[in-house]
Amino acid sequence: MFHKVPYHSLTKRKNDQNSFVKYDELDEEYTYDEQPVEASEPEKANCCTACCDPRSPCPCGCAKRYTMAICAGVGFMISFGIRCNFGVAIIQMTNNATWHLGGVEQFRPPEFEWSNTVIGLIDSSFFWGYIVTQIPGGYLASRLPANRVFGFAIGISSFLNLLLPGACKVHYGLVIAVRILQGLVEGVTYPACHGIWRHWAPPMERSRLATLAFCGSYAGAVISMPLSGILTDYLGWPACFYFYGAFGLIWLVTWMFLSFEKPSTHPRITKEERDYIESSIGEADTLVIRNAKTPWKGMFTSMPVYAIIVANFARSWAFYLLITSQPSYFAQVLHFDISKSGILSALPHLVMTIIVPLGGQLADFLRSRKYLSTTAVRKIFNCGGFGLEGLFLLGVGYTRDPTTAIICLTIAVGCSGFAISGFNINHLDIAPRYASILMGLSNGVGTLAGMLCPITVELVTKDKTAKSWEYVFLTASLVHFAGITFYGIFASGERQPWADPPHDGFSEWKPDMDNPIQPHKSMSYGTLTSDGPIFPTKEEFVQVDAKDRYLNGDAEDRSLE
Numbered sequence: 001m002f003h004k005v006p007y008h009s010l011t012k013r014k015n016d017q018n019s020f021v022k023y024d025e026l027d028e029e030y031t032y033d034e035q036p037v038e039a040s041e042p043e044k045a046n047c048c049t050a051c052c053d054p055r056s057p058c059p060c061g062c063a064k065r066y067t068m069a070i071c072a073g074v075g076f077m078i079s080f081g082i083r084c085n086f087g088v089a090i091i092q093m094t095n096n097a098t099w100h101l102g103g104v105e106q107f108r109p110p111e112f113e114w115s116n117t118v119i120g121l122i123d124s125s126f127f128w129g130y131i132v133t134q135i136p137g138g139y140l141a142s143r144l145p146a147n148r149v150f151g152f153a154i155g156i157s158s159f160l161n162l163l164l165p166g167a168c169k170v171h172y173g174l175v176i177a178v179r180i181l182q183g184l185v186e187g188v189t190y191p192a193c194h195g196i197w198r199h200w201a202p203p204m205e206r207s208r209l210a211t212l213a214f215c216g217s218y219a220g221a222v223i224s225m226p227l228s229g230i231l232t233d234y235l236g237w238p239a240c241f242y243f244y245g246a247f248g249l250i251w252l253v254t255w256m257f258l259s260f261e262k263p264s265t266h267p268r269i270t271k272e273e274r275d276y277i278e279s280s281i282g283e284a285d286t287l288v289i290r291n292a293k294t295p296w297k298g299m300f301t302s303m304p305v306y307a308i309i310v311a312n313f314a315r316s317w318a319f320y321l322l323i324t325s326q327p328s329y330f331a332q333v334l335h336f337d338i339s340k341s342g343i344l345s346a347l348p349h350l351v352m353t354i355i356v357p358l359g360g361q362l363a364d365f366l367r368s369r370k371y372l373s374t375t376a377v378r379k380i381f382n383c384g385g386f387g388l389e390g391l392f393l394l395g396v397g398y399t400r401d402p403t404t405a406i407i408c409l410t411i412a413v414g415c416s417g418f419a420i421s422g423f424n425i426n427h428l429d430i431a432p433r434y435a436s437i438l439m440g441l442s443n444g445v446g447t448l449a450g451m452l453c454p455i456t457v458e459l460v461t462k463d464k465t466a467k468s469w470e471y472v473f474l475t476a477s478l479v480h481f482a483g484i485t486f487y488g489i490f491a492s493g494e495r496q497p498w499a500d501p502p503h504d505g506f507s508e509w510k511p512d513m514d515n516p517i518q519p520h521k522s523m524s525y526g527t528l529t530s531d532g533p534i535f536p537t538k539e540e541f542v543q544v545d546a547k548d549r550y551l552n553g554d555a556e557d558r559s560l561e
Helices: 007-023 064-094 116-132 134-143 146-170 172-186 189-200 203-235 238-258 271-281 296-300 303-332 342-368 374-398 402-419 426-430 432-460 466-490 503-507
Strands: 028-030 036-038 097-101 104-108
Touching: 064 116, 064 146, 064 172, 064 189, 064 203, 064 238, 064 271, 116 134, 116 172, 116 432, 134 146, 134 189, 134 432, 146 172, 146 189, 146 238, 189 203, 189 426, 189 432, 203 238, 203 271, 203 342, 203 426, 296 432, 303 342, 303 374, 303 402, 303 426, 303 432, 303 466, 342 374, 342 402, 374 402, 374 426, 374 466, 426 432, 432 466
Parallel strands: none
Antiparallel strands: 028 036, 097 104
8 A cells, every 4th residue: 555745845955954064064064044055264364374384374363272382482581580580690699899989999898608508409490499399399280270370370470579678687588498499489480381282282282382481491591691680780789680570470471371271271363273273182181080090009000101301301401411511611721701791692592593483394394294204203303403512512621722612602502402302302202191190200301301411510620620620521421321311212292001090080080060061061962861851751552553554454463574
C-alpha cells in the first residue's frame, strides 16, 4: 500500500538539503542577512610576514601580545635599574666631598660612615630574598594571573625603593631589611613572565616575544648606571631612588591597563589575534585548572629540565663574573680604569640588548619555516652562543692589551645573547603549563651561581696578579663548556609526557554557574540528569504499536516477524 507525497514537500526537502550543504562549507562566513562573504585575512591589513605569522596581525599594528612584551621589557628595565641604584649612590654616601666656593676649598665629611663589611651586606642582601622566592614565585604564577603577579612585584619593589633614603638615615639594618624585601618580591618576576607567555605566546613566536621582554634587563644595565650617576651628581644621592620608585609606580598603572591574563579576558584584542593565539596554543594549555596537582616527580626526574638548570648555572656564572669583577680585572691586570669610560663599560651590555631580540627573531624564523626542529634550534643557539662566549672569555683572561680585552669581552657577551633563545625559552617548549615553575627552579640555581662566583673570585685573586685572573676566566670557560656538553646531550624541544594536562584535573572541572555567558547550564547531555528529568513529567497512556498492519488472525498471531 503506497501513499501519495505532495510534490511541494519533495521540493522543500531538496532545498533544505542544499541549504544544509551550503551552510556547512568551512571556507565561507555568513553575515546576519545570510549573504556569503569571503573569510577575512588579517595579514592583508598589516602585512609584515617577516615579524610574525602571516595569519596574525602585524606587531607594527599594535598587536596586544607585542604590546605586552614591550611593556614587560620596560618593567625589567626598571627592575634592573632598582638593583643598580645602591651601587651608584653608595659612592657619594660614604666618601668625602670637596669643592671650591669663592676660591676657598670646601670640605664635607661622608654622610654615612659604613664599613666595607656593612656595604657588602647591603649589596648582597637583595639576593638573600631573591633566591628564596624563585620556585614559590613560579608556583604562584601558575595558580594566579601571571600578569598581575609580575606587575605587582615590580610595583611593590618600586614603592620600597622610595623608602630606602629614609631607611638609610635611620640605620643600616633597616636598609638591609628593605633590600631583602625587594629581593623577595622581585624573585617572582622572571617566573611570572614565563607564566604570561604560557597564554600569550604562539609556539612559533615564543622566542621573539620572550627575548623582546628579557632584553629590557640588559637595557636596564646599560641605562641605569649613567642615569643614576647623573641624578646623583646633580640632585643628590636620594634622587635615583625616588626617580626609579616613581617610574615603577607609573609603569604599574600602565601595565594593569594594558595587560591581561590571557587573550580571552582582553577587552580590546581583535578577534583575529585572539583566534590565532588560542588556536596556535591549543585549548589544553590555555585552560587554567586551579586545583590540579603539580608533577614535581616528573620535573625532578626529567633530564631536559636538568639541562636547562645546568645551562642557567653556566650563564649566570659568567654574567655575574662580568658584572661584579670586570672593573677589578681591568684595573689590576691591564691598569685601565674602564669605569671612567661610560661607553666602553656599557658597550658589552648594549650589544647584548641588540643581540637578544635578534636571536629570538632568527630562532623563530628557522622553526616556522621548518628549516630546523625546535630541539635543534635550542641546542644550536645555546651551545653555539655559550661555546663562542667561553672561547672569547679565554681571550679576555690571557691578553695583556686593553683594546683586545674589550673587543673579546664585547664579542663574548654578544654571543651569549644568542643563548637566551636556547635555554631561557626552553621551559615553554617542554612544559608550557609549568613554565613559570621551571623558570623559578632554574633561575634559583642561576642566582646561587651568582652568589658563589664573587666568593670564588675573591679567593682566587688574593694576590691580585695576572696569573690568578687567568684561572678566573679559565674557570668560567670550563663552566661554559661543561654546560654545553650537558645541554647538548640531554636538552629537548619537545613537550614532555609529564607536562600534559592532568586527567584528574579535567574530571573535577565544573561549569561556572555564576558566569552570565552560560547561565544555569545543565551538566548533562540532553534533558536528563543523574537525579532524573530536568522538567516535571506526568504519566500518560499511549496506544500500543500494532504488530500486523493487515490485522489478520488472532492478537497473538499479529506479528511482522
